[in-house]
Amino acid sequence: MNTWRNSLVTLALLGSAAHAMAADDVILTVTRSAGQAHHFTLQQLAALPQASIITATPWTTGKHHYRGVAISTLLQQLQITPQALKVHALNDFWARIPTAVALQYQAILATHVDGQPMSRRNKGPLWIILPLSEHPELNQEKYHNYMVWQARTIEAE
Amino acid sequence: MGKVRFLFFAAVMCTFLAVTAWSTWNYERTFRTVTTNTQTSAWALAQLEIDVYRLQETLKLYQTGHADSKQLSLSYDIAWNRMDVFLTGEATRAIRQRFAAEELVRRILDVLQRHERAIAVPSPSDPTLAQMSRELDALTPRLRDIMVQNFTGPNALQETHLLDEAKIRNFAAIGILLLFSLIMLALLFRESKKQHFLAWNDVLTQLPNRAAFMHQLAQLTAAPEAQVVLCLVDLSRFKEVNDSFGHAAGDRLLAQIAELLQQHRNEEVYLARIGSDEFALVMFGNMSGYSWFAYSRKIYNQLERLLHSEDPAHRVKLNMGISQYPQHASSVEEMVLFADLALLSAKQDKQLHYQVFNRFMLDQYQRKRLLAGHLQELLAEPQNTELYLCYQPIINISQPQQLGVELLIRWNHPKLNFINPPDIIQIAEENGLGEKLGEWLFRRMRHDIARFPADTLRHIHFSINLSSSIFNQNLVNRVSDWLQGGPLPASQLILELTENIALEDVQLSRKIFTQLKEKQIRIALDDFGTGWSSFSYLKDLSFDKLKIDKSFIKHLDRDKRLPLFVQAITDLSHQLGISVVAEGVETESELRKILEIGANEIQGYYYSRPLSADAFLDYARHYLASNVRETRTRTDLA
Structure with a gap:
């Protein structure tokens, strides 16, 4: 881990200091029931197969292009098949998403909106996105609650 | 009428469906509006308040050295993000537009944005951070006010009001449904009452059936x-x-x-x-x-x-x-x-x-039923001795070489003795045995006269009484069948009808008469004088003979008025070419009188009572022998 961090430190994204998110910062931790934790940096996530969803949401204006890692890909990567995913956010919000729903609708952990990385000030760095526009049946409170922004930790249950 | 009723019920059912659908949709819509408004706006406001408070708190902790710059940056970003979300998107539109919330949130976000640099490169003693903290402190109480207002203000009540309105609309819809149900029930009730009435009552008189x-x-x-x-x-x-x-x-x-x-x-x-x-x-x-x-x-x-x-x-x-x-x-x-x-x-x-x-009526009824049963059995066996025929001679005055005879039915019941002939006919008619009785009569007659020498039989004319049920279109065929195989030719048969039989349908009667005449069967009008005695029979139907009832003959010799009637009937009949038969002639003076009047044939005790077949054969032989001889003598003399 340390060698990773050292070699990639120069690649940290700069710009506005507050927006900056170092590529080697852990942005996602997946914990399993056995107590094991898997940590992911933005770069690691970007190295995984990418998926996109174009959709509108109740919290944004118009349709946007979201890109990131499909939850199915992440679970495959970790070789786990949990019943549900309890997603915690930076702001202490959490939601329990049935894995079946995440898989059925190909939910993604979006890291980019319209090609730009998502900052913490704009629901980043990770936002669970469901294809609301494509599946109007998802356009209800219950599913809206699954769309956790500023996601940080996922408990596989 | 049935179609109209069906359409009405169909319309009522459609109304039911429509009202139910509308009411559900209406409630759903209101419920959605209210819940989304209240829940999302409440949540968004509460989260916003918390995140801003956290930022203020972290800011203060940072200034006192109890929090690091990362924590400060995180709570700053979270508050920013929260306000950004609040200011965009559909979910918070309603709350944004109320209580100038949008303007307030923009001002708070503006405070954050103005101090971005101080957060990016922070220092606990930076007066800018203190400035930012003060500015936030000045604004946050208003956020609190909006929170409270949102929960308790008139808008909150307006939402309740919306729900109330929806409730009232639903009640109204249910009321309409109930009204229609009641109308439908009333109609069904009326209909079933009507059906019930029809099942138990007569439509014409409204009386029970x-x-x-x-x-x-x-x-x-x-x-x-x-x-x-x-x-x-x-x-x-x-x-x-x-x-x-x-x-x-x-x-x-x-x-x-x-x-x-x-x-x-x-x-x-x-x-x-x-x-x-x-x-x-x-x-x-x-x-x-x-x-x-x-x-x-x-x-x-x-x-x-x-x-x-x-x-x-x-x-x-x-x-x-x-x-x-x-x-x-x-x-x-x-x-x-x-x-x-x-x-x-x-x-x-x-x-x-x-x-x-009274009991007598029941006895009569039971007797008739009993007799009907017996009669049916008797008619089934032609050779029985209980039921038999009597033959009463009818003397032809002008043609003494011919002899008439009327067949009379007799029933010697083992227990009830002799049954009155009209009763026999009535019982047969009432029990649908009329035709069987007719057939029996002919069969028994053929049986009786089978031993009559042909030389004698040739001169005898047989009169048979017809009951009403056989007087129909099939009469000619039936009688022809019954005569089939001899020995009596149709020309020696006379059918006796009473007035009431031929009266029922004059047209039909005329047709039957014509058919009978074609077969050379003659027709006599029986018991003339007892019924209506209407001239119209004589006018409409061509009888061969007219039989004057015995009530006109009895005491004919002593009564002054009777002969006038009999004379008139006889004269009229003769002018119509109808031969007149006097029934019930018992005394010589009655005979003299009726001969004076001009009757053609005489029937009655004066000549003979009804005889058994054998006795009648004897009578006929003697009568014909003497008359034929007499006639011959006369002819010889001439």
């Missing part, structure tokens, strides 16, 4: 010690009113009768129409004890009066038959049967059209 009547009788007699008097009212020859004035007139008369009965009924009288021209009055309670007689007599008289005024030709006759429970009958069925018997007796009696049941 036969089924209801039987039901009521069973109920009335069910109580112990119950006494019931049943009075059946019947109109005989009512059909003639229908036939000549149309069914509307007949219906009107029936309705008038029903109305009259209704007017005179009291709470102890039950009325019903149990047949086309038959009504029933059931009297119970006190009525059945003593006043039923006077009451029924009164009704009888009232109905008589009504019929007299409505049927001036007096064709319709009113009959009443009465039976009592338990005095006469021991069951409902018996009571109805006994009243029917009394009614039958009333119909048959020329004077008393009002009859109360």
Whole structure:
């Protein structure tokens, strides 16, 4: 881990200091029931197969292009098949998403909106996105609650 | 009418569906609006407040060295993000537009944005951070105000109000549904009541029908010690009113009768129409004890009066038959049967059209049923000795070489002795045995005359009485069949009809007469003088013979008026070419008188009573032998 961090430190994204998110910062931790934790940096996530969803949401204006890692890909990567995913956010919000729903609708952990990385000030760095526009049946409170922004930790249950 | 009703019910069902759908949709919509508004706006506001407070807190902790720059940056970003979300998107639009929340949140976000650099490169002692903290402190109480207002202010109530309105609309919808349900129920109720009424009542008179009547009788007699008097009212020859004035007139008369009965009924009288021209009055309670007689007599008289005024030709006759429970009958069925018997007796009696049941009627009825059974058996075996034929000679005055004879049926019942011939005919007719009886007559006659020498038989003419049921279009074929195989030729057969038989349908009668004549079968009008004795028969139908009833012959010699009638009938008949037969000639002076008047043939005890077949053969031989000889002598002399 340390060698990773050292070699990639120069690649940290700069710009506005507050927006900056170092590529080697852990942005996602997946914990399993056995107590094991898997940590992911933005770069690691970007190295995984990418998926996109174009959709509108109740919290944004118009349709946007979201890109990131499909939850199915992440679970495959970790070789786990949990019943549900309890997603915690930076702001202490959490939601329990049935894995079946995440898989059925190909939910993604979006890291980019319209090609730009998502900052913490704009629901980043990770936002669970469901294809609301494509599946109007998802356009209800219950599913809206699954769309956790500023996601940080996922408990596989 | 049925179609209209169906469409109405279909419309009601559609309304049901429409109102239900609308009400559900309406409630759903309101519920959605209200819940999304209240829940999302409450949540968004609360989260916003928390995140801003956290930022303030972290800011203060950072200034006092109790938090690091990362924590500060995180809570800063989270607050920013929260405000950014609040200011964009559909979810928070409603709350944004209320209480100038948007403006306030923009001002707070503006504070954050203005101090971005101080957060990016922070220092606990940076006065800018302190400035930012103060600015936030100044704004946050207003955030609190909006929170409170959102929960308690008029807008919150407005949402409740919205729900209330939806509730009222739903109640109104349910009210409409209930109203329609009630209308539908009322219609169904009315319909079923109507159906029920139709099942138990007669449409024309609105009186209970036969089924209801039987039901009521069973109920009335069910109580112990119950006494019931049943009075059946019947109109005989009512059909003639229908036939000549149309069914509307007949219906009107029936309705008038029903109305009259209704007017005179009291709470102890039950009325019903149990047949086309038959009504029933059931009297119970006190009525059945003593006043039923006077009451029924009164009704009888009232109905008589009504019929007299409505049927001036007096064709319709009113009959009443009465039976009592338990005095006469021991069951409902018996009571109805006994009243029917009394009614039958009333119909048959020329004077008393009002009859109360008595045992004699039942005896008569049972006797008839018994006889009917016997008769059926007897007719099935042609050679029986109980039933046989008698032959009464008829002397032809101008043609002494010919001899007439009338066949008379005799029934010597082993227990009841001789049965009256008209009774035999009636029993046969009432039990559908008319044709069988006719067939038996012919068969027995052929059997009897089989041993008559042909030389004798040649001179004898046989008269046979026809019952009404065989007088129809098949008569000629049937008689031809019965004569088939001899020995009697059709030309020696005379069929005797009574007036009432030929009267029913003059057109048909004429046709039958023509057919009979083609076969050389002759027709005699029997018992002339006892019935209507209408000239129209003589005008419309061509009889070969006319038989004057014995009531005109008896005491013909002593009465002054009788000969006038007989003379007139005889003269008229002769002018029409009809031969006249006098029946019941018993004395020599009667014979002289009738010969004087000019009758052609004589029947009666003066010449001979009815004889057995053998005795008649003897009589015929002697009669014909002497007359043929006489004729021959006369011819020889001439």
